[in-house]
Amino acid sequence: MSRMRVRERFAVTVRGFGILKKYCPGLVRDKALYELINSLQPFVSVWFSARIIDEIILGRRVEVLAAYVAGIVLINFLGAVCKGILKRLGDEKEALMWCWFGKIFSDKQMSLDFEDLEDAGIRHQRQEAEENLYMFGNGLGQLVWGTAVLVRAGINLAASLFLTGTLFFSRSGNAAADSPLWVAAVLLCILAGGICNSRATIKENEIFMEWCKGTVWFNRTFMFFGKELYMNPERAKDVRIYEQSVLAKRELDKLIRRNRENQRDNFRMALFPGAASVVIGLANGACYLYVVIKAFFGAFGVGSIVQYVAALSRLGEGVQEFMYLLSDNEMYCLHLRKLFEYLDLPNRRYQGSLTVEKRDDIEYDIEFCDVSFRYPGADKDALSHVNLKFRIGEKLAVVGRNGSGKTTLIKLLCRLYDPTQGEIFLNGVEIRKYDYDEYIALFSVVFQDFKLFSFTLGQNVAAGVKYDRARARECLIKAGMGERLEEMPRGLDTCLYRDFGENGVEISGGEAQKTALARALYKDAPFMILDEPTAALDPVAEYEVYSKFNEIAGDRTAVYISHRLASCRFCDTVAVFDKGHLVQKGSHDELVLEEDGMYYQLWHAQAQYYTHRG
DSSP: OOOOOHHHHHHHHHHHHHHHHHHSTTHHHHHHHHHHHHHHHHHHHHHHHHHHHHIIIIIOOHHHHHHHHHHHHHHHHHHHHHHHHHHHHHHHHHHHHHHHHHHHHHHHHHHSOHHHHTOHHHHHHHHHHHHHHHHHOTTHHHHHHHHHHHHHHHHHHHHHHHHHHHHHHOOOSOTTTTOHHHHHHHHHHHHHHHHHHHHHHHHHHHHHHHHHTTHHHHHHHHHIIIIIHHHOHHHHHHHHHTTTHHHHHHHHHHHHHHHHHHHHHHHHHHHHHHHHHHHHHHHHHHHHHHHHHHHHTTSSOHHHHHHHHHHHHHHHHHHHHHHHHHHHHHHHHHHHHHHHHHHTOOOOSOOOOBOOOOOTTOOOEEEEEEEEEOOTTOSSOSEEEEEEEEETTOEEEEEESTTSSHHHHHHHHTTSSOOSEEEEEETTEEGGGBOHHHHHTTEEEEOTTOOOOSSBHHHHHHTSSSOOHHHHHHHHHHTTOHHHHHHSTTGGGOBBSSSSOTTOBOOOHHHHHHHHHHHHHHHTOSEEEEESTTTTSOHHHHHHHHHTHHHHHTTSEEEEEOSOGGGGGGSSEEEEEETTEEEEEEOHHHHTTOTTSHHHHHHHHHHHHHHOOO
């Protein structure tokens, strides 16, 4: 385990508290206040108890006893009330803490470049940080719990020293009992217990850190083969038809073997704290012996014995917890450092500053100039030297075999990626010079792998909480979802899917695709991009979309990616891609006559199934 300098640990800890303050406001404060009262209360009770015992044995003054009893009852009552309130607040915030930790990762995901989202190394980095945090609370969770330990250790040290001060200066009249060597021996015993506890924690943490290196693979395998494979309804058919439970059992057997191998590490992690407990027990025994010897020779009364024994015990716990905290802090700072390394991943995408011109005539021209692109880690270009121009109002169909670069073209157009070579222009200005948010606002996109959410139908269409209900309804009707809308129990307020309630409505793949199309219409952006928008539709619904294509697109520029070439007849221009190259461009009527062209091959490959008569 690599060591961290104290200065770095301090900086990491302070930053961790800053994140907790932002995402879990009030959690650390409530935990600290609760522990402050909880740690002080036993010392108050011990002090009052010692006074009551001494008064019963020596003074027997009723009014003094009554005052002590009233004091301890009142203080304990007030402490119990305050603790109850703070515990309830703290527990509620701690329960929500895990949800807010997810927000930390969500915020970072939204700020990352899209290219980084698809990077396997970065995904592993995120997953490692997530799983260590959620599985053991490593890092931020430990910081929350460590705050309670710090407050408790501080109170134990301060209050114990205050209550035991008179012990070391009390005189019994016996030279051996009053020897300062006893004081040194007691303090050394307490310190020895703390050092042993600290060393045990360091050894335990070293083993634990090594063990944690395998948790990403372990958790990923367990979550998929132990839960996702069986629990996800979308996988249920394949699991049963192809008996994938056999494969799952093999992988789960690996986990079982790994778990058995880990028993040795678990034993080693338990061994060191166990050995430290023996030393701590001997140290406590020496402290008790010192108190008993001084009391035996008359240095103080019975009540003080109660006070000193309890205080010395707490003093030892305070030293042990403080030294444990110093050792444990290094471990959770290492986890925090890994989390920060992920959170500090830069957004490398060039962020332009030019404002996108808001044109009343919505005249926008897009031009690809010698554009090539290669995915990170790939050995060849996904797009190669593409030159393509289209303007507002044009209906462009992009076709080609699988892997020809169609979807990559759209990702570049939307600036999810930047070209490896060449430039893309909007109205003569290179698109990287525009403000990123303003630029992507120009596009409404229905991706092939689009996602709807477990919100209401209207919120899914508007992609927002508040929306224009009339406009959302109109977009659903245009997208062919009108009849289904009328059947829904609460109309636009019907919740999709059943993730959050039994009254949610499950919709078919085709209905989901129509809803996604309505979402693109609602945005009302100048450019509409449809990536296989009819893939999940039946022939009748597909024909409905085609026949209303011009109405749906309106005066927008529509880029239409499809394997069903019948859609090309509704478009002004067809761009044909093959192996990353733009190989043809023209209208459907022009391209279908070029018998040596790719489009002719694709068209007739599909047409034969509809025209062949057997």
